[in-house]
């Protein structure tokens with residue numbers, strides 16, 4: 001079997017790339033291979049189409065952060081036309097709810113105030129529309145009085161889609177324009193033979209192609225291990241998230257997305273209105289070395305309690321339609337990995353972490369530009385062959401880790417005695433971070449979310465240290 005392009009992975013990223021490739025090269029053949037893993041990211045997301053709502057105080061602080069924001073901002077500008085294009089190809093509508101409210105409430109620490117301010121500043125700098133609203137005027141929002149929002153803004157140009165329905169519409173659009181979508185049981189070797197790659201599926205079928213695009217999300221490290229000759233790339237970890245789809249029984253319900261800013265390692269507590277009186281409540285984030293399809297009792301309890309207390313007490317009565325668990329693809333430096341992995345026709349598009357579904361249209365455009373040997377400035381900095389990018393120094397990373405622990409403690413109903421302040425939580429978390437750095441013996445700052453993984457997985461410390469040393473990231 002021969003195809004011009006083979007895309008491994010049929011999530012939001014793989015499908016968007018397939019769609020854009022075929023639209024750009026109608027005469028060429030495109031095959032998407034998908035193994036339908038449990039715990040994939042796209043199907044676990046809400047999904048918010050968040051750009052400014054994702055901003056924290058670090059987003060625009062350094063060049064790498066700004067480059068990532070450029071990608072988000074380009075997606076922000078492109079979503080309406082992307083939606084129309086996909087809808088036209090599929091002859092179906094994508095369910096979309098415009099507008100997002102971002103709230104700052106009392107269930108966090110001082111870091112949340114700083115992140116909220118940074119988001120407003122970014123809106124001002126980019127001359128993006130927003131308005132302050134009285135929290136009591138946000139339809140559906142009825143939190144516990146102890147979790148009353150202090151401030152809230154409305155972002156008319158953000159909003160949400162229903163991720164599962166979107167992926168289904170995108171699949172139809174892909175089929176309608178002539179892409180072959182194939183479900184597979186297992187992926188074998190991806191082997192370089194002469195001028196081509198040969199991809200083996202289901203133990204026996206060989207597919208020959210000149211271009212393989214790997215878009216397998218949090219599963220990417222294990223897929224890259226199947227490539228011969230061996231290729232190297234930064235490890236891709238799994239940001240496991242728990243979410244729920246609920247059916248409302250009491251109360252008016254939410255008319256637009258309502259979210260907090262990103263906090264305590266998570267993507268912010270959020271609720272996304274869906275069709276048929278359903279709502280999506282998301283999402284937790286705990287990093288693992290490998291994708292994890294299960295969820296813990298603790299995190300499902302935590303998410304439910306946060307939603308009831310901070311968003312709407314009536315959610316207590318909602319029926320759970322389904323729990324969703326998925327794994328965000330997270331590179332070791334938390335930045336995307338998109339582009340060529342060799343000069344022989346092998347490409348990767350992953351590492352999208354919290355907002356990959358939203359960024360998928362521009363990632364697709366940019367990767368197709370790279371495949372066609374055109375300029376793709378939006379993804380230049382995210383080449384998968386690059387080495388580790390330090391987003392913050394060790395000192396800042398330890399401080400941020402500790403500040404997030406404080407926010408997390410308050411979200412977990414921490415109440416210090418009046419003479420204690422936040423110091424106890426802050427100091428013990430900072431010490432934990434310092435201990436991790438002592439074990440690592442590497443003079444480079446890691447993202448606090450990576451420290452969170454290392455705080456509970458000693459074997460990951462060894463693997464991270466080894467990777468950074470082999471790649472000559474400075475050792476102490």
Ligand SMILES: Cc1cc2nc3c(=O)[nH]c(=O)nc-3n(C[C@H](O)[C@H](O)[C@H](O)COP(=O)(O)OP(=O)(O)OC[C@H]3O[C@@H](n4cnc5c(N)ncnc54)[C@H](O)[C@@H]3O)c2cc1C
Nearest residue numbers: 009011013035036037041042045048217241355356357358
């Ligand atoms: C709980 C949660 C909430 C989120 N909320 C949002 C949000 O509101 N907005 C947003 O923009 N983003 C959100 N994200 C992030 C977003 O979902 C991801 O960044 C994005 O969907 C990643 O897409 P992907 O296609 O790379 O990965 P995935 O969706 O994980 O898709 C990977 C695909 O590869 C396939 N695959 C894996 N291994 C193989 C193999 N060996 N062979 C063949 N196929 C294989 C899988 O079956 C899967 O279909 C959220 C993520 C989670 C987990």
